[in-house]
Amino acid sequence: MLKATFLLTVLFAVNTEFTIEAGSVNTTNKYVVSLTPASFLQAWAYCNNKNLQFVSIPSLTQHKALASSLTKDNIPTVSLWIGGMWLEGFRTENFNQWFWVNGQEPFSWSHWDSAPSVKNDDTCIVYNYDADTKSGSWSTDYCENQKFFVCLS
Template sequence: MGTGIFCVVILFVIGYGYCSKEWGTDYVEVTEPPITQNFYFSKTGESYYEALHTCIEKSMQLVSIDSAKKNRELAKIIKDSGGLHRYWTSGNNIAKGRWSWSKGEPIDYFNWDPDLPTPSSEESYYNVHKECIKIAKNEDKLYWERGFCREKNLYICEKTLKVSKSDCDATENLVQGDSQSHFKYYIAEERVTYPKAIDVCRSMCMELVSIESKQKNQDVSQAFVNANVTDTFWSSGQRRKRFGAWKWINGETANFFSWDSGEPNNKGDEYCIELFGWTKNATMLWNDQNCETKRKFVCERIFH
């Protein structure tokens, strides 16, 4: 198969256009003004947790399918590309046994395979066993299946491109730590999942905070003091599997740590780092936490 570029415009049922390289190049772009979406289709299988973080490393998110239209859209792309695999979505019942997307939104549109038992978040079995949603093509349709989150499957990442220049230029509500620091921080009041926190930060042309040194840890801690806030906050620290290396969102491996006593303990698939923002005039401590837990968060931007 060649690697040329082809463009397709679909005017029936879906009503969108996309331009992409062929399947072997992994990426598909879908445009429906004023929004452009990029999709990445993996070639290697990973667990749900690994797929979640691989997408984040690509500045993308594991795909969410919140409408029948989007389900048809993906079905068309997979059919045109010859895909016959199962792919992880971001759907899961990790948090309190309820089906939700990785950003924390409850799922109110479903498209379960009619040939399989219909899952229910009310069943005690599924409240005990964490499951995630994968999709599979069946003829011209794209149906959903449940699977244990540690299974290895291919996966789809997505990125929505719609950022306002005014959001990038805005500096109000930013807090500085040390007066000599080049960093300013946005300290959020809302509680969201780790993937959602990344999205919110990027919508403001910022990144979820990374703490690569003792000095940076002190700077963020001082920002909490200056803003007079005390709570738990997401940082960008994460790892892809239980005994994997901790990394920051820029891909750098973490070499400095400020764990609380007994941490990290990985008590229940805890692959993301939260900050204890209440240790005024002391070393700010960290904890490993399940990425689907809702926490406040800190975005950062560098100013020269």
């Protein structure tokens, strides 16, 4: 954990964002990982303002591609906002479910580390990358909490 914190501190001191290959998802696209902590909505706005997409992970292939890209660039264990959130209530016909903000599509695939806990409609998805296992899983957190995040070019 100390090593991961040190590496992220060094990366943060040098850059506030860095770009890594998007792996097998699309050879022309790249992941843009921001090392500036932001709330979910701030992260989403950042991606949009840079003409990027807040990352959605609708398949196992894309899930593995993100983990592979982070592994290839020796990224330490880190938690990142990705573009999924809980939609609750009457605002849409597809209420009370998880969806991707980039198209407001409900999930048909997920990779939770345990059953997701829905606190209210201010619950967003975190991608937890583990450098030791070279894999990732999802968890939830309040959308206003500050985290690093990942966009797609």
